[in-house]
Amino acid sequence: MQAITHQSTATDWITVCAVNDILPNTGVCAWVNHQQVAIFRVGHEATLYAIANYDPFSNAYVLSRGIVGDRGGIPKVASPIYKQTFNLATGECFDNPEISVPTFPVRVVDGQVQVGRFE
Amino acid sequence: MAKQHLAKKNLIVIGNGMVGHKFLERMIAKGAAQNWNLIAFCEEPRVAYDRVNLSGFFDGKTEADLTLVEPGFYQNHQIQMHIGERATKIDRDRKCVSSAHGSTIPYDKLVFATGSYPFVPPIQGKDADGTFVYRTIADLEAIAAYAKHCRVGVVIGGGLLGLECANALKNLGLETHVVEFMSRLMPVQVDEAGGQLLKREIEAIGVRVHTQKSTTEIVNENGRVYKMVFADGTELHTDLIVFSAGIRPRDDLARECDLQVGERGGIVINQACQTSDPNIFAIGECALYDNQIYGLVSPGYLMAGVAADNLCSPGSSSFAGADMSTKLKLLGVDVASFGDAFAKTTGSRELVISDAIQGTYKKLVVDATATTLLGGILVGDASIYGSLMQLMQTKTTLPPHLEDLLLPPRSGGETALMRVENFPDTAQICSCNNVSKGDLCAAIRDQQLTDIASVKQCTTAGTGCGGCVPLVTDLLKAELKQAGIEVNNHLCEHFAYSRQELYHLVRSSVSSTDAAPPIQTFDYLLHRHGRGAGCEICKPAIASILASVWNDLILNPSHAGLQDTNDAFLANIQRDGTYSIVPRVPGGEITPDQLIVLGEVAKEFNLYSKITGGQRIDLFGARVDQLPQIWRRLIEAGFESGHAYGKALRTVKSCVGSTWCRFGVQDSTSLAIALELRYRGLRAPHKLKSAVSGCTRECAEAQSKDFGIIATEKGWNLYVCGNGGMKPQHAQLLAADLDTETLIRYIDRFLMFYIRTANRLERTATWFNKLEGGMDYLQRVVIHDALGICADLEAEMAHQVATYECEWKDAIDDPAKLKRFRHFVNADHPDPNVIRVEERGQLRPAYEHERQLLTIGTQP
Ligand code: SRM
Ligand SMILES: Cc1cc2nc3c(=O)[nH]c(=O)nc-3n(C[C@H](O)[C@H](O)[C@H](O)COP(=O)(O)OP(=O)(O)OC[C@H]3O[C@@H](n4cnc5c(N)ncnc54)[C@H](O)[C@@H]3O)c2cc1C
Ligand code: SF4
Ligand code: FES
Numbered sequence: 001m002q003a004i005t006h007q008s009t010a011t012d013w014i015t016v017c018a019v020n021d022i023l024p025n026t027g028v029c030a031w032v033n034h035q036q037v038a039i040f041r042v043g044h045e046a047t048l049y050a051i052a053n054y055d056p057f058s059n060a061y062v063l064s065r066g067i068v069g070d071r072g073g074i075p076k077v078a079s080p081i082y083k084q085t086f087n088l089a090t091g092e093c094f095d096n097p098e099i100s101v102p103t104f105p106v107r108v109v110d111g112q113v114q115v116g117r118f119e
Numbered sequence: 120m121a122k123q124h125l126a127k128k129n130l131i132v133i134g135n136g137m138v139g140h141k142f143l144e145r146m147i148a149k150g151a152a153q154n155w156n157l158i159a160f161c162e163e164p165r166v167a168y169d170r171v172n173l174s175g176f177f178d179g180k181t182e183a184d185l186t187l188v189e190p191g192f193y194q195n196h197q198i199q200m201h202i203g204e205r206a207t208k209i210d211r212d213r214k215c216v217s218s219a220h221g222s223t224i225p226y227d228k229l230v231f232a233t234g235s236y237p238f239v240p241p242i243q244g245k246d247a248d249g250t251f252v253y254r255t256i257a258d259l260e261a262i263a264a265y266a267k268h269c270r271v272g273v274v275i276g277g278g279l280l281g282l283e284c285a286n287a288l289k290n291l292g293l294e295t296h297v298v299e300f301m302s303r304l305m306p307v308q309v310d311e312a313g314g315q316l317l318k319r320e321i322e323a324i325g326v327r328v329h330t331q332k333s334t335t336e337i338v339n340e341n342g343r344v345y346k347m348v349f350a351d352g353t354e355l356h357t358d359l360i361v362f363s364a365g366i367r368p369r370d371d372l373a374r375e376c377d378l379q380v381g382e383r384g385g386i387v388i389n390q391a392c393q394t395s396d397p398n399i400f401a402i403g404e405c406a407l408y409d410n411q412i413y414g415l416v417s418p419g420y421l422m423a424g425v426a427a428d429n430l431c432s433p434g435s436s437s438f439a440g441a442d443m444s445t446k447l448k449l450l451g452v453d454v455a456s457f458g459d460a461f462a463k464t465t466g467s468r469e470l471v472i473s474d475a476i477q478g479t480y481k482k483l484v485v486d487a488t489a490t491t492l493l494g495g496i497l498v499g500d501a502s503i504y505g506s507l508m509q510l511m512q513t514k515t516t517l518p519p520h521l522e523d524l525l526l527p528p529r530s531g532g533e534t535a536l537m538r539v540e541n542f543p544d545t546a547q548i549c550s551c552n553n554v555s556k557g558d559l560c561a562a563i564r565d566q567q568l569t570d571i572a573s574v575k576q577c578t579t580a581g582t583g584c585g586g587c588v589p590l591v592t593d594l595l596k597a598e599l600k601q602a603g604i605e606v607n608n609h610l611c612e613h614f615a616y617s618r619q620e621l622y623h624l625v626r627s628s629v630s631s632t633d634a635a636p637p638i639q640t641f642d643y644l645l646h647r648h649g650r651g652a653g654c655e656i657c658k659p660a661i662a663s664i665l666a667s668v669w670n671d672l673i674l675n676p677s678h679a680g681l682q683d684t685n686d687a688f689l690a691n692i693q694r695d696g697t698y699s700i701v702p703r704v705p706g707g708e709i710t711p712d713q714l715i716v717l718g719e720v721a722k723e724f725n726l727y728s729k730i731t732g733g734q735r736i737d738l739f740g741a742r743v744d745q746l747p748q749i750w751r752r753l754i755e756a757g758f759e760s761g762h763a764y765g766k767a768l769r770t771v772k773s774c775v776g777s778t779w780c781r782f783g784v785q786d787s788t789s790l791a792i793a794l795e796l797r798y799r800g801l802r803a804p805h806k807l808k809s810a811v812s813g814c815t816r817e818c819a820e821a822q823s824k825d826f827g828i829i830a831t832e833k834g835w836n837l838y839v840c841g842n843g844g845m846k847p848q849h850a851q852l853l854a855a856d857l858d859t860e861t862l863i864r865y866i867d868r869f870l871m872f873y874i875r876t877a878n879r880l881e882r883t884a885t886w887f888n889k890l891e892g893g894m895d896y897l898q899r900v901v902i903h904d905a906l907g908i909c910a911d912l913e914a915e916m917a918h919q920v921a922t923y924e925c926e927w928k929d930a931i932d933d934p935a936k937l938k939r940f941r942h943f944v945n946a947d948h949p950d951p952n953v954i955r956v957e958e959r960g961q962l963r964p965a966y967e968h969e970r971q972l973l974t975i976g977t978q979p
Contacts, residue, residue: 025652029943030945
């Protein structure tokens with residue numbers, strides 16, 4: 001399995017689950033350092049993205065339960081509450097450029113998903 | 120007195136109705152504001168609105184929907200609009216107009232656009248409470264308010280407006296009668312035979328028609344309408360009467376200042392729309408040209424254009440009469456009448472096809488040699504009106520077999536003559552706004568229009584009566600096709616198909632004979648027919664299509680990621696991210712034991728409980744990790760999923776019916792339960808709701824449902840395409856007095872036809888409003904099998920019914936599915952941000968301001 005994304009600046013990694021605990025093209029929420037992190041598995045391989053689980057439009061912790069997709073090739077997730085969409089790579093909201101959610105480093109090691117902390 | 124610009128001359132318009140407003144628009148478009156102070160008196164409390172679609176007011180259209188005036192139009196163009204101010208006097212010597220508010224304004228030129236008023240025959244008792252006319256929004260508001268306390272309503276006058284008004288009364292829930300003095304309905308437009316057919320069709324919808332009745336007295340009781348007495352000695356009890364016995368031009372001011380008026384009223388105008396005083400013009404329904412009043416909007420619009428032209432450059436255009444052709448849908452029945460409908464031209468001949476089975480009557484009037492079309496009448500199906508109008512207006516040589524024009528093509532396509540592509544550029548497509556085929560084509564090409572909404576906006580075609588919209592749509596499609604552009608009704612960027620086309624791709628893959636496997640997953644459909652990765656638009660829509668075709672469980676791994684959160688967790692998400700639970704309670708019937716279980720579960724999990732608007736019980740506030748535990752309890756007690764989360768059948772509400780009620784004529788509860796169990800879980804383009812009432816009192820509100828059933832002495836009446844919610848719409852009668860078996864067969868066909876053809880998130884009411892041919896067409900498809908698909912539709916439904924499974928029952932027994940029901944993938948504690956507050960003895964989510972006061976523990 002090939003694994004990816006934003007690992008460069010992270011130093012401190014926490015293993016949260018197996019890749020196979022995440023159905024292809026869905027998300028899960030992990031509890032990492034007292035924060036809620038939404039992790040998405042895009043496609044059938046092990047391409048992962050991690051953003052905050054907090055939806056700034058509804059103030060609820062739900063983004064991991066949104067529908068995953070793409071907009072012009074850019075991977076995104078739609079909030080399950082009011083349907084705003086967020087760029088999975090950058091956390092930017094497509095519907096309102098002034099709003100974005102934090103992103104987290106994420107990688108796969110030996111079939112295990114790890115979320116990192118930026119230093 | 121309002122300030123006037125000195126260098127400019129004053130142009131005063133009296134009346135701000137449809138034509139008065141069109142005139143102002145024309146003047147602005149011609150740049151006339153540079154030379155004129157434009158001033159208008161508007162007697163009504165609101166500026167110009169769409170009177171033609173006035174009845175839409177009863178179908179949920181608001182004042183804002185009906186207005187003709189773009190926001191800011193009058194202000195931006197410095198038009199002085201005197202709203203709610205009637206002009207009361209014209210002094211032609213001093214050249215000024217006085218108003219009811221006491222202002223007096225001088226004019227250089229004056230335009231009458233005062234329209235007309237409804238004629239009320241001088242019948243004794245005509246002023247009693249409960250008598251109305253049908254002309255303005257204020258009239259409709261008054262009727263609606265009064266009708267709340269009425270059972271029966273009568274329209275006096277069976278003309279075009281009378282029937283439209285009858286429709287409105289019927290939609291207000293009144294037992295509706297139409298009383299017509301002549302021997303047939305719509306005597307001006309339709310001949311005897313057509314009128315008889317129209318009467319039959321309209322009576323079939325439940326409006327009672329009384330022809331050849333002359334009212335001699337309206338009897339009051341305590342000042343309110345009580346009954347009507349007719350010349351033949353018969354009587355009719357009624358609570359409300361609307362007069363629709365013709366219109367009279369509003370020429371009183373013109374008379375008072377001695378302008379020339381016609382013998383039977385109307386301000387006489389010449390070809391320049393000038394009255395007998397060259398400084399005064401008259402346009403619209405108040406004007407009399409060549410001894411004729413034009414009671415339609417399009418001739419009025421023509422006059423508005425001519426008057427504007429002549430005011431800006433005298434002699435530049437002229438009015439030479441106008442066509443009085445009309446096409447309408449009255450009570451769901453198409454009626455059209457055009458040209459020389461009554462064959463008055465010498466030597467003219469008629470061809471009539473009357474089909475009592477389909478309920479259609481079609482007549483063509485042709486010249487002596489049958490080479491050109493002079494006019495005609497269409498009742499029951501007027502879909503070819505636009506094409507026939509073109510043949511008539513362009514004097515096209517007719518084909519040898521005239522009947523081919525009236526009958527659907529036997530084989531191959533329609534007659535080439537009738538296709539909009541083949542019309543000449545001069546052909547007038549929109550008669551309301553006088554837009555030709557050439558105008559439309561030019562706009563489509565030059566401004567690169569690709570959808571009907573922008574065509575309407577840029578050309579104004581289709582914004583009047585709407586009758587030309589099918590032709591405009593055909594033309595747009597033809598133009599785009601010619602330009603090599605696909606008409607874009609694509610679902611989203613990932614699929615270059617409409618929902619209907621995608622449905623067809625999936626459905627036809629079931630029986631496809633080619634080597635490719637059937638399409639059973641989103642990924643495979645995307646691979647074969649789409650691009651990219653999908654999104655929140657196409658995924659749920661395709662999940663729904665797959666469910667409608669295959670009826671797989673929606674949480675199977677290949678479907679799980681496609682579902683909106685409600686479907687993904689088989690529950691309804693709430694504002695704090697927790698869920699509500701709605702078990703199915705078929706027909707609203709529930710045993711005490713079931714109630715106790717619901718109470719126990721609610722207590723145990725501390726759920727907020729509420730009776731829903733759908734006759735069942737909703738338990739709110741379950742965390743995602745609690746959902747399976749709760750459902751295990753509910754399923755043990757015999758409950759199953761209520762699909763409150765799905766674009767699927769919701770509830771079939773019932774009244775108690777003949778089981779208990781003294782008025783019930785059938786067992787409505789049993790039928791509601793049977794229907795709810797039959798269609799439970801059925802996935803559709805949008806949610807589906809139903810209800811069954813045990814008698815005409817309609818306690819279950821079946822007429823507001825996607826399909827609603829009302830018991831009759833003889834069986835069941837089936838109503839379809841109703842809607843509550845945002846834009847309420849009454850359901851319409853599809854078929855009457857059905858036995859239960861036929862009823863279910865029709866519902867099967869209706870639902871599957873809707874599922875096949877509707878757009879994404881389109882309720883049946885919206886779908887129906889776009890369905891060309893309306894109820895007539897739907898009846899032909901569902902009852903008469905005009906498309907030859909009924910056997911397929913029934914088989915598709917049978918598959919659905921046979922393969923139903925409770926999604927929750929499946930999920931609680933499937934460890935793989937259950938894995939998703941937890942908030943954290945790596946921890947067992949719940950979402951620490953869910954905070955509750957007590958209100959009226961139950962818990963609800965805290966509001967943001969309350970949250971700040973409560974300590975939020977980030978640590979579980
Ligand atoms: C719970 C309930 C309100 C209540 O407390 O009584 C309700 C709650 C919601 N309704 Fe409703 N509607 C409820 C009965 C109705 C009714 C009454 C009825 O069914 O007789 C209507 C009008 C009838 C109709 O639909 O024609 C109704 C018209 C709507 C609409 C407008 C639909 C429309 O076509 O205009 C929406 C919005 C939509 O679906 O797009 C909506 C949407 C919703 C949503 C799904 C909004 C949302 O996305 O959160 C709510 C889900 C709450 C939940 O978690 O259950 N709800 N809603 C009712 C559940 C009935 C049930 O037992 O299943
Ligand atoms: C229910 C209904 C359905 C219709 N359906 C169709 C249809 O399908 N197709 C079609 O072609 N036509 C239809 N018509 C007819 C169409 O509405 C009229 O032809 C059109 O409105 C005429 O426009 P107008 O400006 O001449 O008159 P109106 O629209 O009546 O406007 C005249 C205005 O002048 C005001 N006014 C009068 N006197 C004064 C005064 N002294 N001072 C100030 N203001 C004054 C009136 O209050 C009114 O607002 C329908 C009409 C009704 C009522
Ligand atoms: S009316 Fe609005 S707020 Fe009330 S339940 Fe329906 S959708 Fe929710
Ligand atoms: S013909 Fe009435 S809107 Fe075009």
